[in-house]
Amino acid sequence: MVNSALEEYRGVWVLAEQREGQLLDVSIELLGEGRRIADKLNTQLTAILLGYRVDNLAGDLIKYGADTVIYGVNKLLDTYTTEAYTKVICDLIRGRKPEIILIGATNIGRDLGPRISSRIHTGLTADCTGLDIDLENRRLLQTRPAFGGNLMATIICPNHRPQMATVRPGVFEKAKYDDTRQGNIEKFTPNLKEEDIRARVVEVVKEKGSELKLEEASVIVAGGRGLGGPEGFKLLEELAEKLGGVVGASRAVVDANWIDKSHQVGQTGKTVRPDLYIACGISGAVQHLAGMQNSKYIVAINKDKDAPIFNVAHYGIVGDLYEVLPELIKALDNIDEIMENIK
Secondary structure (H helix, E strand, O other): OOOHHHHHOOOEEEEOOEEOOEEOHHHHHHHHHHHHHHHHHOOOEEEEEEEOOOHHHHHHHHHOOOOEEEEEEOHHHOOOOHHHHHHHHHHHHHHHOOOEEEEEOOHHHHHHHHHHHHHHOOOEEEEEOEEEEEOOOOEEEEEEEEOOOOEEEEEOOOOOOOEEEEEOOOOOOOOOOOOOOOOEEEEEOOOOOHHHOOOOOOOOOOOOOOOOOHHHOOEEEEEOHHHOOHHHHHHHHHHHHHHOOEEEEOHHHHHOOOOOHHHEEOOOOEOOOOOEEEEEOOOOOHHHHHHHOOOOEEEEEEOOOOOHHHHOOOEEEEOOHHHHHHHHHHHHHOHHHHHHHHO
């Protein structure tokens, strides 16, 4: 039985994060999952959009599955600041009482989520990799890695509302864009003043030459302990470049300082679903599989024919990666000649 005080809270919210007028992929992913949860609960899905001169995104959020978009427009929201966004969202929560709020586990989401949950006195489950609903109690079942990724914990928030979770990018499929969908857009001007924001963004300096994010890559060539050492990643980088992809890694090689943590795939790294995932010298521990098993095509290269990675691979090559990869690279260099011979 649901606590009567909690019955006042209804509806699923997704915080639609945007950067310079571009909707983040994780927001589109959360709209798809939010739609599924809202339908299970027979309730409304609302997208919260904050910014300045991003009117076009409000319509897109409806097309991606939101029933309603609450669109806060203020020049002070043009660039993200913790205090401004926290104030506006908390005011909305107090006035409208949603039962579930989903936030992307981005740099901004990880900053904003704890501030909101603390201010409105509710729980927050961070870095979720799975969500579901206990319909009897309308409880959000929030699954995330625990104890260093060695097990998965399902967390609930039985006594407080809203139920809040940040969700890793790449965990869920993107919502489908439906140009025929209609919805309600509520545009308002938040009550914000300059003095509400103590920390101001003076300048934004973009990192130069940053590589494509793992979560957005269509091809990932990943390496594990089977590489034997950090020098092995040079070969992976060469193959990735030929395929227009990026390099990933297992936790073991990140812990060994063979490559930076930004490349890590798995429960304690990033969750990815590229079109092609090539696992080189990766045995396939559960923690790693959880981060890449939804890839469209998985190719595994490993000397151990019994490696667990072969259980999820679409194509497997049992062999020494230092013999296999050079042949793959050579084939890619001569792809035009090969295709001509096939014809």
